[in-house]
Amino acid sequence: MQKASNGTRARNRPEDQLGRKEGRTVSRQVLADHVYEELLASLMDGRLEPGTAVSIDGTARELDVSPTPVREALARLEHTGMVRRVALKGYRVAPVFTREDFADLMEARLAIEPVNARLACTRLNPHRLAELEQTVADLKSAPRGPSFAEYKDYLEADERFHQLIAQQTDNQFLVGAYAALGGQVQRFRLFGGVGITDAENAIAEHQSVLDALSGGDPEKAGAAMAAHIQKVRERAMADAPEE
Amino acid sequence: MQKASNGTRARNRPEDQLGRKEGRTVSRQVLADHVYEELLASLMDGRLEPGTAVSIDGTARELDVSPTPVREALARLEHTGMVRRVALKGYRVAPVFTREDFADLMEARLAIEPVNARLACTRLNPHRLAELEQTVADLKSAPRGPSFAEYKDYLEADERFHQLIAQQTDNQFLVGAYAALGGQVQRFRLFGGVGITDAENAIAEHQSVLDALSGGDPEKAGAAMAAHIQKVRERAMADAPEE
DNA sequence: CATGTTCAGATCCTATAGGGACGCCTCAGG
DNA sequence: CCTGAGGCGTCCCTATAGGATCTGAACATG
Structure with missing residues (x-):
């Protein structure tokens, strides 16, 4: 020994x-x-x-x-x-997500994230805006192969985008609430094992959230975020296996 | 030994x-x-x-x-x-809340709880409604003395009311998000050490949330909850010491 | 007086020991 | 062949030992 x-x-x-x-x-x-x-x-x-x-x-x-x-x-x-x-x-x-779990998660995100986007918009500073822009750029350039190793970077950039917005509310409780969901968001990747099939749409939606943020219109930012999450839900529910 | x-x-x-x-x-x-x-x-x-x-x-x-x-x-x-x-x-x-912490917490609750109330309203069943009614009754009958031991029951009923509503969304993520805040809500009691000074108002607000829920109007329930939280914030910010 | 040093006690952190519960495999008996 | 008892290994859980680190006070020095 x-x-x-x-x-x-x-x-x-x-x-x-x-x-x-x-x-x-x-x-x-x-x-x-x-x-x-x-x-x-x-x-x-x-x-x-x-x-x-x-x-x-x-x-x-x-x-x-x-x-x-x-x-x-x-x-x-x-x-x-x-x-x-x-x-x-x-x-x-923890076990894989069911369709119901996924729907619940999206419902919860729909409650929290548009608020985050709205608040982030009112407190945005240039430095943080630059970080967000970099993240969207990462999202666009990330490879999107079929295996997990290949779309890992894409998922990381996606997660980081949402997390940055939560952080920019400067509200520790909203950050905490999103973080509690964030871990689950990552796990969603295991939901049915579907790869990245909606990258083009998702990137466009992220971009429009970013545009609204940099445009300084809180309502628009919140609406863009809400639209994004709803679209993600719709696409995933359509893709996902029946089980 | x-x-x-x-x-x-x-x-x-x-x-x-x-x-x-x-x-x-x-x-x-x-x-x-x-x-x-x-x-x-x-x-x-x-x-x-x-x-x-x-x-x-x-x-x-x-x-x-x-x-x-x-x-x-x-x-x-x-x-x-x-x-x-x-x-x-x-x-x-963890250290006591500052005014800013408290404002942040209320902001976060304002994001989550009206949504909970809305969803709870659409999924309410008689048994659970009875539980809520009992909790509001407890709130009304709880003693409200100046020392902590005396208003402990009041706070517990208050907390339970909000928690029950979260649970009635049947959404584990919303329950989790509220629970993450719930612990903090309890800690708020230490905020400046103010006792229960607004019980009459708060009880009336809880009652109106309950009425909206039992009335089956989701929008009204959400609005009542939002109004309640805003009022709590206003009263607490007025009461609280400057520090 | 102010500042740096040393030392002792409390505390944190990790490793290890050992009891109880559970599962699996073997094997004897019907 | 099927079944049940017993042995064995694995794992969880708690206690305990002892090194590492921090804290605060006493003390020395400029």
């Missing part, structure tokens, strides 16, 4: 161990934070499929840490809805 | 140990769940004041459990915004 000083076992990639940059501790991260991010990435990337059990001990072995930080990371993850826990039975990845 | 078999240390009040009723395990709860609920109650009741440090080891000693379940409970709690964590420094109770 080889172990270093303490609290730091011999690890495969010691360079990405703690939140250090050029030898100086910057952000003071602990092991549980790393496990959290690792698990979150696995969930988002689809490496962990819905329904799969996420064993505490197994994950600990895999990441070469003790079960304690894994337990803590999973406790945090549970609150995001990405994993579910049954007492004494462990965690498993 | 006296200890029972394992996983169950000698405890002061063995009767409230696990989720047991008449000796049979009913809900399969684990220690971390109990710690979570205990901490949540302390937070909600105001026994833990904002800014106070919540020591892991100290809480463990106090509840007579090991630090492991406490750590897990706090990890979950952090995601609700009730406590904040700084790596290697521990947890402390």
